[in-house]
Amino acid sequence: MLSDAASLAALWAARYRAGMAPGGLPDEAMLRHLMAHRSVRAYRPDPVPESVLDGAVAAAQSASTSSNLQVWSVVAVKDAERRGRLAELAGGQAHIRQAPLFLAWLVDLSRLARMGEARAHATEGLDYLETFLVGVVDATLAAQNAAAFLEAQGLGIVYIGGLRNHPEQVARELGLPDRCMAVFGMCVGHPDPDRPAAIKPRLPQSVVLHRERYDIAGEGEAIGRYDGADEAFQCEQGLAPRAWSDVMLRRVAGPQSLSGRDRLREALDVLGFALR
Numbered sequence: 593m594l595s596d597a598a599s600l601a602a603l604w605a606a607r608y609r610a611g612m613a614p615g616g617l618p619d620e621a622m623l624r625h626l627m628a629h630r631s632v633r634a635y636r637p638d639p640v641p642e643s644v645l646d647g648a649v650a651a652a653q654s655a656s657t658s659s660n661l662q663v664w665s666v667v668a669v670k671d672a673e674r675r676g677r678l679a680e681l682a683g684g685q686a687h688i689r690q691a692p693l694f695l696a697w698l699v700d701l702s703r704l705a706r707m708g709e710a711r712a713h714a715t716e717g718l719d720y721l722e723t724f725l726v727g728v729v730d731a732t733l734a735a736q737n738a739a740a741f742l743e744a745q746g747l748g749i750v751y752i753g754g755l756r757n758h759p760e761q762v763a764r765e766l767g768l769p770d771r772c773m774a775v776f777g778m779c780v781g782h783p784d785p786d787r788p789a790a791i792k793p794r795l796p797q798s799v800v801l802h803r804e805r806y807d808i809a810g811e812g813e814a815i816g817r818y819d820g821a822d823e824a825f826q827c828e829q830g831l832a833p834r835a836w837s838d839v840m841l842r843r844v845a846g847p848q849s850l851s852g853r854d855r856l857r858e859a860l861d862v863l864g865f866a867l868r
């Protein structure tokens with residue numbers, strides 16, 4: 593596992609940039625592994641073995657799935673030209689071109705639609721936002737299980753939300769049937785040791801963990817501290833320093849900050865989702 597070399601205290605310091613005695617935490621290999629996650633955007637060209645892909649899908653299918661509906665699928669793309677086209681559709685992201693394997697994680701209501709059609713059975717329940725959401729949740733849980741497994745194999749991953757910039761074109765490129773949409777992609781490959789990724793700090797636990805009832809006391813001050821930690825991270829990475837809160841607010845300022853995804857509702861109609 594990536595995390596074997598790092599102590600829990602070192603991982604905590606990297607993740608939170610704040611003092612805390614990790615003595616109170618279970619020093620589990622699994623926790624160390626998960627805390628060592630970092631998105632990888634620079635890869636060596638070596639292929640990902642088929643057995644590793646099989647393992648990733650087994651990990652993905654072992655995740656919980658709402659009512660065992662299993663309304664997700666994944667398309668594994670190795671073809672360099674197809675990856676190139678997907679890279680452009682996702683906003684010109686070079687790492688999609690570079691990573692030897694690209695996984696497109698799908699919310700897939702088409703399987704149940706086909707099953708219903710084959711038996712002349714009603715499937716009206718597929719036409720509700722609820723069922724679409726079930727597919728998104730299922731695909732996400734499956735993908736994250738796969739990600740944790742792939743990272744345990746020493747591979748690097750980065751999720752690609754840019755796959756939602758042009759949902760209809762992505763669906764055509766991947767030959768998706770109606771009621772099937774790529775919710776995000778995932779680059780997979782061997783991290784380039786010359787361009788290592790670092791652990792990115794996260795918000796203090798006090799901001800995201802609420803006990804018994806939602807509580808915003810101390811939130812502003814904690815976010816201010818996090819802005820400082822994130823700025824330090826940016827500087828260490830040779831990136832332009834900026835306050836996290838400024839960047840995040842810019843990202844939600846209006847439809848123009850959504851990279852074309854402001855028309856997702858319309859795209860879902862085209863892709864055959866009713867979403868009542």
Ligand SMILES: Cc1cc2nc3c(=O)[nH]c(=O)nc-3n(C[C@H](O)[C@H](O)[C@H](O)COP(=O)(O)O)c2cc1C
Pocket residue numbers: 629630631632633685750751752753754755776790791792
């Ligand atoms: C659903 C999802 C979509 C993402 N989309 C992209 C993307 O299109 N391009 C990219 O470079 N990173 C993408 N990321 C990676 C995030 O930017 C990254 O996880 C975040 O900055 C935290 O960094 P870390 O993963 O290194 O801890 C995505 C992450 C998630 C969970």
